Amino acid sequence: MxxxxxxxxxxxxxxxxxxxxxxxxxxxxxxxxxxxxxxxxxxxxxxxxxHWGMRQTTTSQTTTLKSTVANPYVKLLLFEPVKKSDTEKVYVYRTTTNHQRQHTAVSLKTVNRVKTAHIKTARLTTKTTRWTYKNNFWRWLYAGTGSHKTLVKRQNTFTLPKTWATLSVSQAKWLDNQAKSESTKANATIKATVTAKVQAARIADPSLSTKQVAALTKNIEQAASAQAKQQEPVLIAKLIKQAQARSIH
Known part of the structure; x- marks a missing residue:
């Protein structure tokens, strides 16, 4: 109008x-x-x-998240430094309803926060503040001059369970490689342990039948695997700390 x-x-x-x-x-x-x-x-x-005839309106949206990468060892929220910066970051995430990776906006009007809490499901809360019309009169008056929904600010708050970790893309790649390497070492250790214990048992009792040896081998493998499984959380926690200590670039 x-x-x-x-x-x-x-x-x-x-x-x-x-x-x-x-x-x-x-x-x-x-x-x-x-x-x-x-x-x-x-x-x-x-x-x-x-912004005559307008006011700031804030809307909030919360979505649940899943690990950004399909890592069998730990659930991750990833970020990528902006132009080699140590402070400006773009966070990469996935929601439970979308398999595609998404990322936060690169903008001076966007602020990202990450915090942990005693919760079971990770979530992202986005608060968006925009200029909107005060009433229908102003909307009618300025009709045809644009949408007039200018972004004022946006705050993304990632709330993660204590079991999650936040790493840069580079750190996550290092963690994945190290975890696979440690897994290979653990399997080799289990195999060597089983072989040594079975050989010791056969030396101690040469009369063991093939079935008895097979049953003994299975029991030793299960015990060794269970022990390795118990040590896994400590090892992963150690690797995560090492990854976080590395450069984010």
Missing amino acids: IIIILSLGLIGFIVGYLAFKQGWKRHLIGDLGLILLVSAAVLMIGNDTK
């Missing part, structure tokens, strides 16, 4: 002072057109620079 008022003011101003050389019609139409023209221009400038 403000565009129409601006156009009517311009037309009235031009017609009033050009079509009529003198008399009350010239001043009535020309002055009224000038008033409309200036008023509309001031309103548009005020709306554009001072």
Whole structure:
């Protein structure tokens, strides 16, 4: 509507002072057109620079998250440094309803926070503040001049369970490689332990049958695997600390 008022003011101003050389019609139409023209221009400038007729409105949305990568050892939230910065980061995440990776915006108006809590499910809470119309009158007045939903600020808060870890993409790659290496070492250790114990048992009792040896081997493997499984959380925690101590780049 403000565009129409601006156009009517311009037309009235031009017609009033050009079509009529003198008399009350010239001043009535020309002055009224000038008033409309200036008023509309001031309103548009005020709306554009001072957000006249608008207010800040904040909306909040919470989504549940799953590990950014399918890591069998630990659930991760990843981030990527922005232009080799040590403080500016883009967080990479996945929601439980979307398998595709998503990331936070690279913007001075976006703030990201990560915190841990005694919860079972990770979640992301996004609070978005925008300029919106105060009421229908202002919406009607500025109709046709744009959406006027300018972003003021956005805050992303990642709330993670204590069992999660936050790593850069580079750190996560290192962790994955180290975990696989440690797993290979653990399997080799289990195999060597089983072989040594079975050989010792056969030396101690040469009369063991094939079935008895097979049963003994199975029991030793299960015991060795269970022991390795118990030590796994401590090892993973150690590797995570080592990964977090590395450069994020």
